[in-house]
Amino acid sequence: MRYVHLVRARLFRVGTAVVAAGLLTLAAAGCGLAGGVSGDDRTITVIATDTPPYHGPLDLAAEKLAAQGWTLDVTYVIDIVQPNHVVSAGEADFNFFQHGAYLQTFNRDNGTNVVPLFYVVGSPAGVYSTRHESLDQLPDGARIALPVDPANNGRALHLLAQAGQLQLRPGAQVVQTSQQDITANPRNFRFVEVDQQTLTQTLPDVDAGFLFSRQAIEMKLDPVGDALLREQDADAVPYRIVVAGRPDEVGSEKARALQSALQSPEVAGFFTSFYGDWAPLPWDEDPQQQVGQWWQG
Secondary structure (H helix, E strand, O other): HHHHHHHHHHOOOOOOHHHHHHHHHHHHHHOOOOOOOOOOOEEEEEEEEEEEHHHHHHHHHHHHHHHOOOOEEEEEEOOOOHHHHHHHOOOOEEEEEEEEEHHHHHHHOOOOOOOOEEEEEEEOOOEEOOOOOOHHHHHOEEEEEEEEOOOOOOOOHHHHOOOOOOOEEEEOOHOOOHHHHEEOOOOOOEEEEHHHHHHHHHHHOOEEEEEEEHHHHHOOOOOOOOEEEEEHHOOOHHHEEEEEOOHHHHHHHHHHHHHHHHHHHHHHHHHHHOOOOOOOOOOOOHHHHHHHHHHOO
C-alpha cells in the first residue's frame, strides 16, 4: 500500500483513465503496481514515461506482441523515481523511461538492483535558447538552466567546456560532473538547477538551457538546427534510452519478446518520423557490455 501513497503524491498528471484504472486495480489488489508482475506468463508488465516517444513505440510493440500471443500491460507515469523502485521490488517486469547514466546513478544512490537490458533509441541533447540565436550572443553573466539530477547535471557543462566557454576539472566524467568541477568560468555564467521535467517551462525565463531532444520538439524547436550546442551520439552513449529490469530478466523469454517488438522496422519508422533521420538506433550494441566504458561507480 506504500506505493499507492507514492503514486498519488508524485504523479501530477497522468491520463484520467490510467489513474482511475490504476487506483482501482491497486485498491483491489491491496498493494503493488497496477497489473504488477502477472502470474500469467504471457503478460509483460511495463512502467513507462507518459510522453509521445514512449507511447508510440509501446503501441506498436503491443500489436506485434499480441500477434505472438503476448499481452503488453503498460502503466504510464511522469514520475522518474518510482519506476526503478517498482521494478526492483518485482511489481513490474520492466521499465522504459531512462538512459543508462540515470539508471546507474539511481542504483548507486538508492540501493536498487535494476540493469539495462537493451537499447531502444539514442538520446543526444543540447543547449537551447528562446532569446539568443548563437552561443556568441549569450551575455556575460548569462543564466543557464541545468537539470538538477546528478546523471544529467554535467551534460551542458561538458558541452560548454568543449566550446571553450568553461574549464572543468581534468578527468571529470560527464555522468558525474557538477558545478563543483568547474575550475574556470571566464564569462561568469550563472547556472540555475531545476527538475528535468520543468526544463521546458524554465527555458523562456533564462538566457539558455539544457533540453532533451523530445523537449526541444515539444517546444517546436528543431533539435539539431536550433541547438546552440549539441551532443553527438558517439559522445552520448551513457544517455541512450534503455529498457531495464531485474538481473533475473537478462535473456528471459519476456525480455527477448519485448526487445524484438521494440526493435522492429515499425518502431524504427516511428523514431525517424518523430525525431528525424538523425535518430540513433544502436540495436546491435549491448548496454551491459558498454557500462564499464563510462561508469566508475
